[in-house]
Amino acid sequence: MRPTVLVTGLAAAVMLLGALVWFRPYLTRKQYSTSTVAAPSALTAVTPFALAPGAQACMLSVAVEPNSFAAQFELDPATVGPHGGPPVALELSAPGYRSVSELAGGYPGGLATIPVKPPSHSLIASACFTDKGKTGVVLLGSAEARTISRSPTTVAGVGVVGDVALTFVDTHPSSLLEQAGTIFGHASNLTDHLIPVWLIWILAVLVAFGVPLGILAAFYTALREDEAAATG
Numbered sequence: 001m002r003p004t005v006l007v008t009g010l011a012a013a014v015m016l017l018g019a020l021v022w023f024r025p026y027l028t029r030k031q032y033s034t035s036t037v038a039a040p041s042a043l044t045a046v047t048p049f050a051l052a053p054g055a056q057a058c059m060l061s062v063a064v065e066p067n068s069f070a071a072q073f074e075l076d077p078a079t080v081g082p083h084g085g086p087p088v089a090l091e092l093s094a095p096g097y098r099s100v101s102e103l104a105g106g107y108p109g110g111l112a113t114i115p116v117k118p119p120s121h122s123l124i125a126s127a128c129f130t131d132k133g134k135t136g137v138v139l140l141g142s143a144e145a146r147t148i149s150r151s152p153t154t155v156a157g158v159g160v161v162g163d164v165a166l167t168f169v170d171t172h173p174s175s176l177l178e179q180a181g182t183i184f185g186h187a188s189n190l191t192d193h194l195i196p197v198w199l200i201w202i203l204a205v206l207v208a209f210g211v212p213l214g215i216l217a218a219f220y221t222a223l224r225e226d227e228a229a230a231t232g
Helices: 003-028 180-190 197-231
Strands: 031-039 047-051 056-064 070-077 088-094 097-103 110-115 123-131 137-142 153-155 158-160 166-174
Touching (some): 003 197, 031 056, 047 056, 047 123, 047 153, 056 166, 097 110, 180 197
Antiparallel strands (some): 031 166, 056 123, 056 153, 070 110, 070 166, 088 097, 088 123
8 A cells, every 4th residue: 555545544544533532522412502592681781671560571573493492581589588589471472372481489580491382383472571479570681782682672561672681492402413403494594594404504514524535635635746756
């Protein structure tokens, strides 16, 4: 076997071993993932949205996915006391879809996670928070231009600037490989489907295999040139 071929083969073996050692665990490790960020948290200044007992805060254009099994949001009791914050209900609704969940009272404040009923397909829903207790609650969000989503927000029926920070998460652990279809679907959505999902799959395969093969081809060509120069 020619030395050039042998060295290139060893380089390919090292690259394959490195991929198995470094990248395979990253791609196959199961973990909890974000389903969709309906309204992001503030980057610098947090905006409070105060709700009186019985009052409601609604966002009218919230993306909900089939893997949205839980909702996460931040809130604080309006008044500090030994009994904690009041119960808060979250209702998601769209044509043919409705989910009602409730955060039990007594929390000290901070990040809350409650289960929701996921839809059977991706949809745009309204999300309404209702103070179900006898004391006020403050929902945390953002009024920063770079974080405001497309969701018009109302508090007690009055339009406000900003959004309540809301994220949906998938409580079923999955690997990055298992999420590839969902990730590519989101990427296609960002281009308004100008780049279809099937094309993203092709590009991903070309990058995953084409880049290593291109490196090996360049390495082999360089070795051939050095060998030819040495024997010439």
